[in-house]
Amino acid sequence: MIRLTGILALFVLLFVCPLVVLVLNAVSSSWAFPEIIPASFDLRSLRYLAVHRHDIALSLFSSCLYSFGTIILTFVMTIMPAKLFARTSFKGKSLLEGFLLAPALIPPMAFAMGAHFIFLRLGIADTIGGVILILSVVSYPYMLRALTAGYQTYGENFELCARNLGASSWRTLLMVEIPLLLPALIAGATIVFLVSFSEYFLVFLIGGGSVPSYSGYIFPLLNSSDKSVASLLTLVFLVLPITFFFLIDRLIYRAYRKRGML
Amino acid sequence: MRRTQLTLRLLPLLLPILVVFGCGLTITVLQSFGLLMFSYTYDDLFFAYRELFADSWFLRSAAFSLYVALASSSLSIVLGTALAYAIWKLPVRQRHFTIIYKIPLVLPHIAVGFLAVVLLAKTGIVSAIAYHLALIDSFEHFPDLLYTPSGIDLISAYIYKETPFVMVMVYAMLVRFDRRQIDTARMLWAGGMRIFFSLILPFIMPAINTTFIILFIFTFGGFDLPFVLGDSFPGMLSIRIYDYFFQKDIALRPVAMAMLTLIFGFSLIFIAIYLRLSARLAREVRKL
Numbered sequence: 001m002i003r004l005t006g007i008l009a010l011f012v013l014l015f016v017c018p019l020v021v022l023v024l025n026a027v028s029s030s031w032a033f034p035e036i037i038p039a040s041f042d043l044r045s046l047r048y049l050a051v052h053r054h055d056i057a058l059s060l061f062s063s064c065l066y067s068f069g070t071i072i073l074t075f076v077m078t079i080m081p082a083k084l085f086a087r088t089s090f091k092g093k094s095l096l097e098g099f100l101l102a103p104a105l106i107p108p109m110a111f112a113m114g115a116h117f118i119f120l121r122l123g124i125a126d127t128i129g130g131v132i133l134i135l136s137v138v139s140y141p142y143m144l145r146a147l148t149a150g151y152q153t154y155g156e157n158f159e160l161c162a163r164n165l166g167a168s169s170w171r172t173l174l175m176v177e178i179p180l181l182l183p184a185l186i187a188g189a190t191i192v193f194l195v196s197f198s199e200y201f202l203v204f205l206i207g208g209g210s211v212p213s214y215s216g217y218i219f220p221l222l223n224s225s226d227k228s229v230a231s232l233l234t235l236v237f238l239v240l241p242i243t244f245f246f247l248i249d250r251l252i253y254r255a256y257r258k259r260g261m262l
Numbered sequence: 263m264r265r266t267q268l269t270l271r272l273l274p275l276l277l278p279i280l281v282v283f284g285c286g287l288t289i290t291v292l293q294s295f296g297l298l299m300f301s302y303t304y305d306d307l308f309f310a311y312r313e314l315f316a317d318s319w320f321l322r323s324a325a326f327s328l329y330v331a332l333a334s335s336s337l338s339i340v341l342g343t344a345l346a347y348a349i350w351k352l353p354v355r356q357r358h359f360t361i362i363y364k365i366p367l368v369l370p371h372i373a374v375g376f377l378a379v380v381l382l383a384k385t386g387i388v389s390a391i392a393y394h395l396a397l398i399d400s401f402e403h404f405p406d407l408l409y410t411p412s413g414i415d416l417i418s419a420y421i422y423k424e425t426p427f428v429m430v431m432v433y434a435m436l437v438r439f440d441r442r443q444i445d446t447a448r449m450l451w452a453g454g455m456r457i458f459f460s461l462i463l464p465f466i467m468p469a470i471n472t473t474f475i476i477l478f479i480f481t482f483g484g485f486d487l488p489f490v491l492g493d494s495f496p497g498m499l500s501i502r503i504y505d506y507f508f509q510k511d512i513a514l515r516p517v518a519m520a521m522l523t524l525i526f527g528f529s530l531i532f533i534a535i536y537l538r539l540s541a542r543l544a545r546e547v548r549k550l
Contacts, residue, residue, distance in 0.1 A: 003348075003351075003352065004352055004356045004359065007345075007348050007349065007352065007360060008359060008360065008362075010345075011345075011360060011362050011363050012362065014363075014422075014425075015362055015363050015365045015366060015422075015426070016362055016365065018377050018381065018422070019365065021377070021380060021381065021387055022377065022380070025380060032385070033385035033389065033390055033393070033401050034389070034390040034393040034394065034401070035390060036387070036390055036391060036394060076274060077274050077275045077278060078274075078275055079274075080271040080272070080274060080275075081271065081272050081274070081275045083271075084268070084271050084272065090268060096272075100275070100279070102283070103279065103283050104476065105475065105476065105479055105529065105533060106283075106287075106479070106483075106526060106529055107479060107480070107482065107483020107484070107500075107522075107525055107526075107529065108483075109483055109485055109500060109503060109522060109525075110287060110290060110483065110522045110523075110525055110526040110529075111282065111283050111286035111287045111290060112286065113286075113290055113503075113507060113518065113519065113522060114285070114286035114287055114288065114289030114290035114291075114292075114293065114519070114522075115282045115283075115285070115286030115289070116286075117289045117293070117298070118281065118282075118285050118286060118289060133278065133282060134282060136278065137278055137279060137282040137283055140275070140278075144275070194367070194368060197370070198369075198370030198371065198372075198373075199370075199486075200370070200371070200372050200485075200486045200489070201485045201486055201489070215370060215372055218372070219372060219490075222372060222375070222376045222379075222490055223490070223492070227380060230376060231376075231380070234369075234373045234376055234377075237368070237369060237370055237373050238365070238368055238369060238373075241368050242368065
């Protein structure tokens with residue numbers, strides 16, 4: 001128990017205290033040296049939020065849109081290869097798996113700036129489709145790994161059974177494989193969402209200002225002298241994903257309970 | 263399975279990678295030689311590379327990026343491994359309390375950079391705490407931590423962001439460790455240090471190696487965090503690349519592409535050397 005308290009105290013100091021600073025900053029009117037707790041509080045940052053709610057909502061919506069778009073595209077990209085890697089062995093498989101991790105190991109800048117040139121030619125630069133495509137190429141390794149691990153946790157008998165009963169491969173995917181893959185899919189989607197939602201540079205490069213993003217919206221504020229507003233908006237980066245995870249977790253739990261799977 | 267069927271199933275993945283990653287890299291390399299540069303033509307293929315090495319700023323920026331990447335990745339690895347080991351040693355029922363360590367995983371890099379500014383500024387929170395502990399008399403005595411060649415702001419921000427990542431990776435490896443080995447070691451009178459360095463560490467080394475490669479290259483070529491933490495001299499390479507790509511004359515874009523090409527080449531060489539070294543180390547450990 002003493003050990004647990006010690007570790008927890010260390011974790012709070014390392015990982016939670018910086019957040020407390022953000023919260024205090026968000027509600028303080030000014031935080032002058034050497035106050036450890038700000039001397040006065042006001043709701044200026046909340047008023048800012050109210051005044052600019054349309055811009056903020058638009059940028060948040062756009063960020064969520066391309067982040068969920070990226071989840072869908074990475075799923076489409078990796079579902080068949082994941083099954084292949086989990087269920088079959090073929091010549092050059094490990095080499096191919098290594099090669100497919102390359103985009104995770106090379107700095108994204110190195111290919112994104114060249115890709116921008118191609119996107120211009122294809123006419124998808126400055127579009128949300130282009131943003132989704134570049135984010136997918138950066139984040140698919142997480143989805144691929146999660147889905148491959150998901151397929152490895154159950155045998156192919158479930159699918160064979162469904163096929164034997166006359167289900168098409170499409171129907172088998174929808175009714176058998178995706179429900180069984182759900183935990184792995186959520187694990188992969190969580191990381192893909194976080195990577196896409198947090199990204200600043202790639203969205204800025206490929207979206208070129210015409211695709212609004214939350215990270216692009218708050219960036220100029222981070223360097224402004226008003227730390228209060230910037231702190232409040234930074235907290236949204238934490239609150240929104242955690243709310244999503246919580247909601248999805250509850251939804252899945254209820255769906256499983258309904259079918260008696262838990 | 264037939265070859266065509268195999269390819270067909272991999273196609274949804276291979277096609278985007280080929281177009282975006284493969285062609286993207288190719289364009290980067292070509293443009294670094296002044297080819298495919300819209301309407302610009304260059305007499306000298308190596309114009310951009312000559313430009314880079316003509317001045318010392320490029321090498322100084324590269325050295326700074328290398329230093330920040332090495333310092334932050336190795337410190338994150340040490341801290342993350344120690345904390346993951348500490349969690350693993352807890353009784354199973356108590357472990358779920360420690361989930362708060364995942365907070366920095368959710369925070370974007372730009373948010374972590376902002377946090378570093380708030381905490382480390384001369385009149386920031388750390389400075390205020392130091393004042394109350396009577397370590398300094400006024401904020402003027404607090405050392406410059408932001409925007410300096412020491413890179414402390416960048417390194418500490420990266421450590422905050424990357425330590426939980428190391429913990430996730432190392433912990434995932436630790437749960438596969440057979441605890442009975444520890445009981446055996448205890449019976450043979452091995453101490454806590456001995457158990458960690460002779461039993462646990464070799465076991466989790468593969469996870470540490472992969473994580474180190476990922477973190478090192480990510481930090482070396484990372485853009486978001488240095489961009490928030492402002493420009494300093496010599497500054498990270500990624501900021502120099504951004505300057506050449508966006509702000510200077512478009513005719514100078516090959517210089518940005520040349521830096522990216524060198525970063526790409528360096529990443530490949532780094533991965534190759536690191537993997538070879540760690541394989542050799544592992545062999546030598548086994549011989550003992």
